Amino acid sequence: MSQILNQIHFFFICAVKKIIPTALILASLISVSFAQKAEKFFDKKDLLLVGSYYYPEQWPEANWERDIKNMSGLGFEFTHFGEFAWSAMEPEEGKYDFEWLDKAVALAAKYKLKVVLCTPTPTPPAWLTEKHPDVLMVNAEGRTIQHGARQQASWSSKTYRAYVDKIVTVLAKRYGTNKAVWGWQIDNEPSHYGTSYDYSENAQQAYREWLKNKYKDIGTLNKVWGNAFWSQTYNNFEQIHIPNVLELVAQANPHAVLDFKRFTADEAAHFILLQQNILRKYIQPAQWVTTNLMPTYSPVDPLRMKDLDFLTYTKYLAEGYDMGHGEQGFRMGSANSIGFSNDFFRPINGVTGVMELQPGQVNWGLFNPQTMPGTVRMWIYHVMAGGNKFVCNYRFREPLSGGEQYHYGIMKTDGVTVSRSGDEYVKVIKELKDLRKAYQPETAIPSSLVKRKSAILYNPDSRWEMEYQPQSNQWDYMAHVNRYYKALKSLGAPVDVIDETKDFAAYPFLIAPAFQLLDHQLVSRWKTYVENGGNLVLTCRTGQKDREAHLWEALFQQPILDLIGAKEIYFDLLPVSLMGKINMGQTNYDWNNWGDVIDPISEADVWATYSDQFYKGKAAVLHRKLGKGTITYVGADTDNGQLEKTVLRKIFNQASVPTLSLPEGVLVEYSNGFWYGFNYSSQNQEIPIPTNAKILLGQKTIKPADVVIWKE
Structure with a gap:
């Protein structure tokens, strides 16, 4: 309780001093008020609990006991039921069948497996969508997404939410006191996958209500959106439509697009938290509640779901899209993929887990390679190294029919022979027994890591705004963030990816990549952080606009100019075919994604300059001391991240903080x-x-x- 009171006091002070936006303060207080302290659900000495998905509804009942017994016999500690089973739970409207699930849960308990039980809301049954076709989402082309696959329902449909309320209530009442049920997963990978956004009438009406709640009157909206431009002025909210680039002859209003993305993220979070509220009416406090998210999926914002007990994530690395490092990297994925997910999800509530980890070869990638022998084992230990409490394999049995044929499981297609990657799980489970014996809870974090502790400040609004207005076909916000994350990890720095509700002073080094949307209060917080001894790194595009994506009626990036030691900044963008040069020390670096050209004040040190183009000799990287700390501004975004890495290493060196020098692909x-x-x-x-x-x-x-x- 004292921790909660302290946090409330912290945010009260922030509100009074206006150093954190009100929306972020309210979101954090909601989290403090309702989310349980996640650490209580896990025993530290377990280090990492290992589980596997199982779908009793997809296999003959005669197989269930054999499969669950085998799962337990291999050493798995929990299993996962139900996220796609709505039609099995409610085969006809109002007619429930839980006899099969009762048997499966009882078998898990018999063989001492904990159960993660799921709400089945990503897969509405056919009878529901047939009776109420309006619950289906609509894509940007105006096509209604039909029954089949998953995540086809509109989060904004009141009809769908009413059915969700019923099925979740029945589930919660039936299993909320079942001692075999360890925790609850709401939905599964909340998203609309490749369709991304919902343009249905449900979403249209909900978007208008969201806008009314935000702006109160249409005049305020017109002003914020700049609707005098192109005669876009509205007389009332009912005239507003979801901005759809496929229905417009020219660019959609960027402020409308930003608000629509905010609305979509709010709808996703509300859909999830609505289910948590239902569950908490009936389930025992010992059962935790979470959802599993895709770490880099833009339309859904994990930070809006802080009110869950904790968040978990899904991770697939070897699927033909991530080529990793070197000739065989495609069999392992990138070194920072799991790491970034660990460091992004863990700070949200202090605890995270991997609810769905790639089991080996999959069926849905760009191409589907075999994993390098040992890769799955390495991934599991990387999950553990990130402080995760559990990892769950997807899935126990390789399916014989349906949409995931060729997708590996712990068992091969015969159902009784352990697969190649299944062997790696079994090996980890055995090794964990010895590691648990070696665990010493009193061990202190090494001082070298405390000194290197770093944070990356993440902002979904800036991401969404730049996704719509990239200014260059080469701009990629997440790639830009990852360049700094990768550089920090190569230096051996522990990293938290944080939002503005966190206390910056907890980190000796703070990087705010491309923080395009901000206000003067955030700049003031940054200044205080630096004056008190922090080392702040800002990068290109930071401070170009206010929170509603308006350019400042001042010099470009005016709010940060004094802070970084600049008189003025302009930017340049180069074609893919042309590489510009930047000189730092004795080394030249290539760039062509983005280049801020900086005119420094005399007190700022120029660490790097442009070596060509008409602004040859102009500053590309600035550094200055301020109070007890330092601030560095990196104006360029490179492809390989070597400039960024060199800058960070120099900052650590000047702070007299020793670092590592790890090769590509080594962590x-x-x-x-x-x-x-x-x-x-x-x-x-x-x-x-x-x-x-x-x-x-x-x-x-x-x-x-x-x-x-x-x-x-």
């Missing part, structure tokens, strides 16, 4: 008293393990897709 992590080394590269790598360390698992030199764990 060193720390969690719960254990050090981990991972090799996502295509060559053998030597991990920098101190001579006095005790290696618990593996060896100092590890092959691709291998891991080493040690204690110091």
